[in-house]
Amino acid sequence: MVSHxxxxxxxxxxxxxKAGNHRVIAGGTDMMVRHRAWAGLPPLFDKPVLFAxxxxxxKYVKEDEQVxxxxxxxxxxxxxxxxxxxxxxxxxxxIMASPAIRYVSTLxxxxxxxxxxxxxxxxxxxxxxxxxxxxTSGKRILxxxxxxxxxxxxxxxxxxxxxxxxxxKTRFTHTMFRKVGGRRADAITKIGFxxxxxxxxxxIRDLRLVFNAVAPVVVREKSVEALHVGHSVKNxxxxxxxxxxxxxxxxxxxxxxxxxxxxxxxxxLRLARHFLDTLA
Amino acid sequence: xxxxxxxxxxxxxxxxISGRMTYVADMRYDDMLYAKTVRSSQAHARIxxxxxxxxxxxxxxxxxxxxxxxxxxxxxxxxxxxFASDTVHHVGEPIMLVVGPDKRIVQTxxxxxxxxxxxxxPTFSMTDSVVNYHYDKGDxxxxxxxADTTVAYDYETGYQEQAYxxxxxxxxxxxxxxxxxxxxxxxxxxxxNAVIDTMACDPDAIRVVQATVGxxxxxxxxxxxxxxxxxxxxxxxxxxxxxxxxxxxxxMDVTTKRHPSKTRIEGAIKEGRITALRIHxxxxxxxxxxxxxxxxxxxxxxxxxAYTVDNLDVSGDVYKTNTVPNGAFRGFGAPQMIYAVExxxxxxxxxxxxxxxDFRLKHLAKQGNHTSTSGLFRDPILMPEMIERACAMSDYHxxxxxxxxxxxxxxIGMSWFLHGCGxxxxxxxxxxxxxxKLEKLPDGLVYLRVAAVDMGQGAKTTLMKVAAKTxxxxxxxxxxxxxxTDLVPDSGPTVASRTAMVVGGLVARAATKLKKTWIDDxxxxxxxxxxxxxxxxxNQDTFTGDAYPAYSWGVNVVEVEVDxxxxxxxxxxxxxxxxxxxxxxxxxxxxxxxxxxxxxxxYGYLEVMRHREGKLLHxxxxxxxxxxxxxxxxxxxxxxxxxxxxxxxxxxGAGELTLVGGAPAVALAIxxxxxxxxxxxxxxxxxxxxxxxxxxx
Ligand SMILES: Cc1cc2nc3c(=O)[nH]c(=O)nc-3n(C[C@H](O)[C@H](O)[C@H](O)COP(=O)(O)OP(=O)(O)OC[C@H]3O[C@@H](n4cnc5c(N)ncnc54)[C@H](O)[C@@H]3O)c2cc1C
Numbered sequence: 001m002v003s004h005x006x007x008x009x010x011x012x013x014x015x016x017x018k019a020g021n022h023r024v025i026a027g028g029t030d031m032m033v034r035h036r037a038w039a040g041l042p043p044l045f046d047k048p049v050l051f052a053x054x055x056x057x058x059k060y061v062k063e064d065e066q067v068x069x070x071x072x073x074x075x076x077x078x079x080x081x082x083x084x085x086x087x088x089x090x091x092x093x094x095i096m097a098s099p100a101i102r103y104v105s106t107l108x109x110x111x112x113x114x115x116x117x118x119x120x121x122x123x124x125x126x127x128x129x130x131x132x133x134x135x136t137s138g139k140r141i142l143x144x145x146x147x148x149x150x151x152x153x154x155x156x157x158x159x160x161x162x163x164x165x166x167x168x169k170t171r172f173t174h175t176m177f178r179k180v181g182g183r184r185a186d187a188i189t190k191i192g193f194x195x196x197x198x199x200x201x202x203x204i205r206d207l208r209l210v211f212n213a214v215a216p217v218v219v220r221e222k223s224v225e226a227l228h229v230g231h232s233v234k235n236x237x238x239x240x241x242x243x244x245x246x247x248x249x250x251x252x253x254x255x256x257x258x259x260x261x262x263x264x265x266x267x268x269l270r271l272a273r274h275f276l277d278t279l280a
Numbered sequence: 281x282x283x284x285x286x287x288x289x290x291x292x293x294x295x296x297i298s299g300r301m302t303y304v305a306d307m308r309y310d311d312m313l314y315a316k317t318v319r320s321s322q323a324h325a326r327i328x329x330x331x332x333x334x335x336x337x338x339x340x341x342x343x344x345x346x347x348x349x350x351x352x353x354x355x356x357x358x359x360x361x362x363f364a365s366d367t368v369h370h371v372g373e374p375i376m377l378v379v380g381p382d383k384r385i386v387q388t389x390x391x392x393x394x395x396x397x398x399x400x401x402p403t404f405s406m407t408d409s410v411v412n413y414h415y416d417k418g419d420x421x422x423x424x425x426x427a428d429t430t431v432a433y434d435y436e437t438g439y440q441e442q443a444y445x446x447x448x449x450x451x452x453x454x455x456x457x458x459x460x461x462x463x464x465x466x467x468x469x470x471x472x473n474a475v476i477d478t479m480a481c482d483p484d485a486i487r488v489v490q491a492t493v494g495x496x497x498x499x500x501x502x503x504x505x506x507x508x509x510x511x512x513x514x515x516x517x518x519x520x521x522x523x524x525x526x527x528x529x530x531x532m533d534v535t536t537k538r539h540p541s542k543t544r545i546e547g548a549i550k551e552g553r554i555t556a557l558r559i560h561x562x563x564x565x566x567x568x569x570x571x572x573x574x575x576x577x578x579x580x581x582x583x584x585x586a587y588t589v590d591n592l593d594v595s596g597d598v599y600k601t602n603t604v605p606n607g608a609f610r611g612f613g614a615p616q617m618i619y620a621v622e623x624x625x626x627x628x629x630x631x632x633x634x635x636x637x638d639f640r641l642k643h644l645a646k647q648g649n650h651t652s653t654s655g656l657f658r659d660p661i662l663m664p665e666m667i668e669r670a671c672a673m674s675d676y677h678x679x680x681x682x683x684x685x686x687x688x689x690x691x692i693g694m695s696w697f698l699h700g701c702g703x704x705x706x707x708x709x710x711x712x713x714x715x716x717k718l719e720k721l722p723d724g725l726v727y728l729r730v731a732a733v734d735m736g737q738g739a740k741t742t743l744m745k746v747a748a749k750t751x752x753x754x755x756x757x758x759x760x761x762x763x764x765t766d767l768v769p770d771s772g773p774t775v776a777s778r779t780a781m782v783v784g785g786l787v788a789r790a791a792t793k794l795k796k797t798w799i800d801d802x803x804x805x806x807x808x809x810x811x812x813x814x815x816x817x818x819n820q821d822t823f824t825g826d827a828y829p830a831y832s833w834g835v836n837v838v839e840v841e842v843d844x845x846x847x848x849x850x851x852x853x854x855x856x857x858x859x860x861x862x863x864x865x866x867x868x869x870x871x872x873x874x875x876x877x878x879x880x881x882x883y884g885y886l887e888v889m890r891h892r893e894g895k896l897l898h899x900x901x902x903x904x905x906x907x908x909x910x911x912x913x914x915x916x917x918x919x920x921x922x923x924x925x926x927x928x929x930x931x932x933g934a935g936e937l938t939l940v941g942g943a944p945a946v947a948l949a950i951x952x953x954x955x956x957x958x959x960x961x962x963x964x965x966x967x968x969x970x971x972x973x974x975x976x977x
Contacts, residue, residue: 257897262970267965
C-alpha cells in the first residue's frame with residue numbers, strides 16, 4: 001500500500017509535489033477506476049498520492065475582459081451551473097457522466113487523463129483553452145494542444161500540477177456539439193464533434209472543427225480551418241468534398257469494443273458536413 | 281382484503297430502498313476465509329502442468345482432485361466440470377480456488393500460479409452440433425410443393441448479459457459434518473442437488489439457503505450450482521467459513537449469457553397466406569451444453585409466436601464452441617425466435633406488397649387453433665382487442681402512414697407475442713414435481729414453505745397476498761422467509777414464469793384447505809403437490825402436444841427517431857397491452873412490464889456483447905451498455921383480464937412475457953425509420969450504417 005498526503009494549502013501541495021514522486025488525485029473518477037482492486041482492498045496506486053480535491057484555493061471561476069479562469073479543483077457540476085462557464089463548455093459537461101460523477105470530477109482531471117475520448121477537450125480545443133501548470137519553481141502556460149501529446153500522455157513534469165484552465169471569451173454565430181456514445185448518459189464517447197463558426201454577410205470569419213475519439217489525440221486542424229476563412233459559405237458548401245478530404249487524413253479511428261473505424265470515420269465526417277450545412 | 285390486483289407496498293421495499301437489506305456480500309463470520317478462482321487463459325488447451333507457489337500457513341488451493349464425488353455440475357445435461365482437470369474449453373474456465381484469510385495474499389497467490397498449456401484447436405463458429413431437435417406440424421412438404429411462391433430470410437441475434445445489479449456470490453460454513461451454503465440464487469434445490477452429486481454425500485449433509493437476491497434474470501438459475509459445488513469442495517477440505525463473491529468483471533466474463541442465434545425461415549405462400557414454414561435456428565451453446573437443449577426447445581416451440589401456421593418443419597441445433605457457456609436468461613430461447621418470426625412476417629408482407637397489418641391479422645392465432653406443436657389453444661385469446669387498443673394508444677396507423685416518408689427518419693414498430701407459462705412439456709410433471717407446505721403456528725401466523733425466490737420480481741408479496749386473501753387474513757399474519765432447504769420442500773426453481781401460476785396455484789390450494797380445517801391455537805401443516813391437468817399431453821420425442829398448460833399474450837408498440845447524421849436511435853415511447861391472466865398486484869406486474877420491455881427493447885438496439893477468439897470484449901458496465909434512466913422511453917401499459925382456471929385467482933406468467941416482444945418491435949420501428957430491412961440485432965448505429973451502404977431495400 002502506498003502513502004498519501006492531504007495538503008491543507010495549495011502551497012503545501014506544491015511542496016509535496018516537489019519531490020517528484022506523488023500523483024495528484026482530483027475527483028478520483030479516473031484514478032480510482034484505473035487502480036481498482038478486489039473489493040475490500042485498497043486501490044492499487046503505483047505511487048504515493050496527493051489528494052487535491054479539498055484545496056479550496058483551486059475552486060473558483062473568475063473572469064476578466066478577455067478570459068474565464070477556472071480553478072483546477074472546481075467540480076464539473078459547479079461548472080455546469082456557473083453563469084460564467086462558456087455556453088459550449090456547459091453543453092459538453094451536461095452530457096458528461098452522470099450527476100454523481102460530475103459532483104466529484106474536474107476539468108483538470110479530464111485534461112491530464114488525456115483520453116482521446118475525453119469530452120471536455122472538444123470544447124477546450126475549440127475555445128483555444130490554455131492550461132496553467134505550476135510547481136514550486138514557477139508557472140507555465142500552455143495551449144491545450146501543447147499540453148496533451150498522446151493517449152494518456154501530457155507534458156506535465158512530475159513536480160507540476162494543473163492550477164487553472166483559461167478560456168478566452170469568444171463569440172460565434174454558429175456552434176454545434178454532438179457526442180455519439182453507446183447511450184444517452186454515462187457513456188464513453190464513440191465519436192464526438194464540435195463545430196464553431198462566425199459567419200458575417202455570407203462570409204466565414206472564423207471556423208473551428210474539432211473531433212474526438214478519432215485519433216490518438218483530439219483532432220483540430222487549424223491550417224485546414226484557415227483555408228476556409230474569408231471564403232463565402234456558398235463556396236465552401238459547393239465543395240465540401242475537398243474539406244472532407246483534408247480531414248480524412250487526420251481522422252484515423254480504431255476498432256474497439258465500443259465502435260468500429262468505418263462508423264467512426266463516416267459519422268465524424270457526416271457531423272462536420274452537417275455542421276457546415278447549418279451555416280447556409 | 282380488497283381485490284387481489286390492487287397494489288400493496290412490496291413487503292421488502294423498505295429494507296431494500298433504505299439500504300438496510302443484507303446481501304451475501306455483507307455477511308461475515310469470524311475466522312472467515314476468502315476464495316478466488318484461478319481461470320483458464322486459453323480457449324482450448326490441454327493443461328500440461330500447474331505450478332503453485334509454496335503456500336503460506338493457512339492458505340489452500342482446491343481443485344478437481346479434492347472432489348469426493350463426480351466432477352460434473354448436475355444440470356439438465358451433465359457435461360460441465362466443477363473444476364477443469366486436464367483440458368480447458370473456454371477462456372475463464374475455473375481450474376482451482378485459492379483460499380485464505382487475507383485477500384491481498386490470496387490475490388498474490390492467484391497471480392503467481394503458473395499454468396503450462398498445450399494449445400488445441402478452438403472452434404468459434406456454429407458448426408459443431410451437440411443437440412438437434414426437429415418437429416413437423418401438418419404436411420409441410422406438400423404445402424411447399426403447392427405454394428405460389430416461397431420466400432426465405434436469415435436473422436441473427438447477439439449475446440445478452442443479464443446485468444443483475446448484484447454479482448454472483450456464496451458464503452459457506454462447515455458445521456457438524458454438514459455443508460451450509462448461503463447464496464444469491466434462483467433455485468435452492470438445483471444447488472443442493474448438484475452439491476450432493478459432487479460431494480457424493482447424504483442429502484441431509486447439505487443445506488442451502490437463499491440470501492436476498494439483487495437481481496437474477498435467469499443468470500442465477502444454473503450458474504450458482506457450479507459455484508456452490510466448488511465452495512462445497514473447499515468447505516469439505518478446509519472446514520472453515522469461506523466467502524466466494526465475484527467481482528463485476530469476473531461475473532460478466534465467466535457467467536452464462538443469452539445464446540447468440542442464427543435463424544433461417546423459409547415460407548410457402550399461397551393466395552396471400554403463409555401456408556407453411558421451414559425454420560432452422562442455431563444457438564451458440566458455448567463450451568458446455570448445460571441448459572442449452574432446454575433453451576433450444578423453447579426457441580423451436582415459439583416458432584410461430586402469436587400466429588397460426590398449419591404446416592411446419594422446425595428444427596434447431598445447439599452448437600458447441602470454445603466460448604463461455606450460455607444459459608438461462610429471461611425468455612429462454614423465445615426472444616431469439618420471436619424476433620426472427622416477427623421480422624419474417626413483415627418482410628414477407630413487404631415482399632408480397634400487401635398491407636403488413638392485414639397480413640398479420642390473417643395469421644393471428646385464435647382459440648381452438650392448433651399450436652406450433654399441434655397442441656390446442658384452449659383458452660380465450662384476447663389479442664384482437666389488445667392489438668386494437670395498442671394501436672389506438674400509440675396512434676399506430678396514423679404514424680405508420682406518416683413515417684412511410686423516408687425523409688422523416690421516424691418509425692413505429694409493433695410486435696405480437698405469447699409466452700408459454702411454466703416448464704416446457706412434461707417438465708413440471710416429470711422433473712419438477714413441485715411440493716409446498718403451508719405451516720400454521722399456534723400463534724396464528726401462517727408460514728409459506730416454498731423454495732421460490734424473490735429476486736426483486738415480487739414473488740414474496742404476490743404469494744403472500746394469495747395466501748392472505750384465500751385465508752381471509754391480513755397480510756401481516758403471513759410469513760415468507762428466504763427459502764432454506766432444511767425448512768421448505770422443493771417447489772421447483774424460480775424460473776420459466778412458473779412461480780405465480782404454479783407455486784402460487786399450490787399456495788392457493790393449500791390455503792383453501794387450511795381455511796377449511798382451521799383450528800385456533802393449533803400447529804397445522806398442509807402439504808400440496810403439483811398435478812398436471814389431465815388434458816395436457818406432451819410427447820418429448822416428437823415435440824407434439826401441449827407444450828405449456830397456458831399462454832400469456834402481449835403487444836408492444838415502439839416508436840423511434842433515428843438521427844439522420846449519426847444513425848443513433850432514440851426510443852420515444854413504448855406502449856404495451858398484456859394478458860397475464862389475472863394480475864396479482866398491479867404495481868408488481870407493471871414493474872415487470874417496464875423492466876421487461878426495457879431489457880427486451882435494449883436487446884434489440886443497444887446491448888452489444890462480442891468476443892474475439894473466445895475473449896469477451898464487453899465485461900464491465902462501461903463497455904456493456906444497458907439503458908440508463910435517460911435512455912428509457914416513456915411506457916404506457918394496460919393489463920387485460922383473462923383468468924386461467926388453474927392459476928391462483930386466474931394468474932398466468934408475467935416475468936418473461938414482457939421481454940420477448942421488445943426486440944422485434946424496436947427493430948421494426950428502426951426499419952421503418954431508415955427504410956431498410958433489419959436482419960440482425962442489436963441494430964446499432966454501426967450496423968445501420970452498414971445496412972444503408974449495402975442493403976437494397
Ligand atoms: C461512471 C463514469 C462516467 C464517466 N463519464 C465520462 C464522460 O461522459 N466523459 C468524459 O470525458 N469522462 C468521463 N468519465 C471520466 C472522468 O470522470 C473524467 O475524465 C473526469 O473529468 C476526471 O476528473 P477527476 O477529477 O475525477 O480526475 P482524477 O481521476 O482525479 O484524475 C485523472 C488524472 O488527472 C490527474 N490530475 C487530476 N487533477 C490534476 C491536477 N490538478 N494536476 C495534475 N494532474 C491532475 C491525475 O493524476 C490522473 O492522472 C467518467 C468516469 C466515470 C467513473
